Amino acid sequence: MAAGTLYTYPDNFRAAKALIAAQYAKANVTVDPNFVLGESNKSSDFLKKFPSGKVPAFEASNGLCLQDSNAIAYYLANEQLRGKGDCDKAQVLQWIGFAESDVLPSSCAWIFPILGIIKPVAANTQEVTQALQRAKEDLKQALSILNSHLLTRTYLVGERITLADVVVFCNLLYAYKYAMDPDYRKPFVNVNRWFVTLANQQEFKAVVGEVELCSKQAQVNSCQAGAGDCKKKNKQPAAKKEKETKKEEEEEKDAADEILAAEPASKNPFDSMPKGTFVMDDFKKSYSNEDESVSIPYFWEKFDPENYSVWYCEYKYPEELSKVFMSCNLITGMFQRLDKMRKQAFASVCLFGEDNNSSISGVWVWRGHELAFPLSPDWQIDYESYDWKKLDPKDPETKKLVQQYLSWNGTDKAGRKFNQGKIFK
Amino acid sequence: MDSETVNYLNNVARFLKVEPGKIITDEDYLLRRTKNNSVTKGFINIILQFLDESQSEYCLKHNINAVINTQIWQWLEYCIVYAAQAKSHQSIHQILKELNAILKLKTYLVSNKLTIADIVLYYILYGLMCNLTPIEKEVYLNVSRWFDNIQQDGRIRQTNKLVNFSCNYIINSVASLHI
Numbered sequence: 001m002a003a004g005t006l007y008t009y010p011d012n013f014r015a016a017k018a019l020i021a022a023q024y025a026k027a028n029v030t031v032d033p034n035f036v037l038g039e040s041n042k043s044s045d046f047l048k049k050f051p052s053g054k055v056p057a058f059e060a061s062n063g064l065c066l067q068d069s070n071a072i073a074y075y076l077a078n079e080q081l082r083g084k085g086d087c088d089k090a091q092v093l094q095w096i097g098f099a100e101s102d103v104l105p106s107s108c109a110w111i112f113p114i115l116g117i118i119k120p121v122a123a124n125t126q127e128v129t130q131a132l133q134r135a136k137e138d139l140k141q142a143l144s145i146l147n148s149h150l151l152t153r154t155y156l157v158g159e160r161i162t163l164a165d166v167v168v169f170c171n172l173l174y175a176y177k178y179a180m181d182p183d184y185r186k187p188f189v190n191v192n193r194w195f196v197t198l199a200n201q202q203e204f205k206a207v208v209g210e211v212e213l214c215s216k217q218a219q220v221n222s223c224q225a226g227a228g229d230c231k232k233k234n235k236q237p238a239a240k241k242e243k244e245t246k247k248e249e250e251e252e253k254d255a256a257d258e259i260l261a262a263e264p265a266s267k268n269p270f271d272s273m274p275k276g277t278f279v280m281d282d283f284k285k286s287y288s289n290e291d292e293s294v295s296i297p298y299f300w301e302k303f304d305p306e307n308y309s310v311w312y313c314e315y316k317y318p319e320e321l322s323k324v325f326m327s328c329n330l331i332t333g334m335f336q337r338l339d340k341m342r343k344q345a346f347a348s349v350c351l352f353g354e355d356n357n358s359s360i361s362g363v364w365v366w367r368g369h370e371l372a373f374p375l376s377p378d379w380q381i382d383y384e385s386y387d388w389k390k391l392d393p394k395d396p397e398t399k400k401l402v403q404q405y406l407s408w409n410g411t412d413k414a415g416r417k418f419n420q421g422k423i424f425k
Numbered sequence: 426m427d428s429e430t431v432n433y434l435n436n437v438a439r440f441l442k443v444e445p446g447k448i449i450t451d452e453d454y455l456l457r458r459t460k461n462n463s464v465t466k467g468f469i470n471i472i473l474q475f476l477d478e479s480q481s482e483y484c485l486k487h488n489i490n491a492v493i494n495t496q497i498w499q500w501l502e503y504c505i506v507y508a509a510q511a512k513s514h515q516s517i518h519q520i521l522k523e524l525n526a527i528l529k530l531k532t533y534l535v536s537n538k539l540t541i542a543d544i545v546l547y548y549i550l551y552g553l554m555c556n557l558t559p560i561e562k563e564v565y566l567n568v569s570r571w572f573d574n575i576q577q578d579g580r581i582r583q584t585n586k587l588v589n590f591s592c593n594y595i596i597n598s599v600a601s602l603h604i
Binding site: 151152153154155158159160189192193194196197200201 | 529530531532533536537538566569570571573574577590
């Protein structure tokens, strides 16, 4: 029987394929609890085994290394899931191909901006709304094909649950959960029936939990996921216009190009400040490699209050936070956008509470005594969604706060328990 | 009650791998099962007793949810009161029409998984499905789909034949007429 370790971030629909297959085959799969996206999969050890650095990745107990969710799911599956006989096997492959080429691109184009995985840079511009519209139409087409196939069949292949069902199900999962409202999915009765049946199978439930079908379409603009982003849009129309006129002639360029193009020109604003005696990198090394009982005293010993400051931040709109993973995307998204601050700043931002009842707050350290974000236009996207308070490094309360946030425990002001933390370093 | 109903019960017993004992219709037209000198009366009671004896996954006590058990009970009642009594053309089509509407939105009768209700209904509908014309099978498409899914399991089907639901049927027969 197959056994091994799966590397993935939580709530990954791709990893779900492998985990559901493992449920059916009773394969012994453990998800690596220490995996951190963007760190673990960038380490040289990881890249040696999995050259693309993509997750999910699977290392079998016999040493076999596999990438690509469908391959992993196939490896972990049993006879029944892979299809009985060559006819069924070929059909299973056919549907996996369908799931990847016909379902995934359009469902991702629709879902990623909602989940905040892709930054909806310009959710209101014509190109983006057109692309979204096209994704919706494309997905409709794929669903019609599925719908007519499932009119006379209970499952996709061979009247029993196979990998074909698992893979198409997972690729549709987030669309069903967050995007396709009852009106949109109404014509696809057979797909809906099939989807709900699968979602209620014990083996599926064990991996994806209770699936609640979308009742109202989540909006990119509703500030749920990309809260920081849309606030920026509302508050800085002037700045945006300026940008737009700049790239009038290169409208085809997408957001990534735009950011890349802007990069060489901008200097690091921290360069103008005195360096001080506190060496950020040394502290970060200590924090990463040693226990908090060592690294926190180290921090206070080396900290240079003349040239560095400690700040406390709190997300202004906790009532808008819904799913925990969406809130985490919000934090990591902010970190990504602040990438150029990394060298002179450190932060631990924590999420407290659970789905639909949570708050975000954190402790920051950076060079200088002023709020660092206005220094660069690149950094101004998220900070206005937070309340900032400068902390007195001599105050014992500050020490307590730093202790709490760096060691990831305790509760927020409303008593919500620590859920998870993200480190900016 | 007739010998057919006794047959349904024997099928269920064989599927659950329990000893059916002696099942007859008594002078009050009531089903009566005699096994080890104990007597059980009534269609649903006998099935529930089978389930208890089988200790299989279909046992109602495995369902924590009381609603599911009630729904299974309700479908068993439907099976014996309506489906098994459908003899006339009109009543057969009434049953198929009802089931077709229900199975449009469901894969199985109760709770998204195969239960004893599906299995009993399969035995009861088997003779009726065999006699449907291809066009009727298409009219009651949702019933056909459900039936085809159930009959794929050899343990349920036992000695019953696979009923053909292939859409190519008409094309093939039409082609043969033209050769």
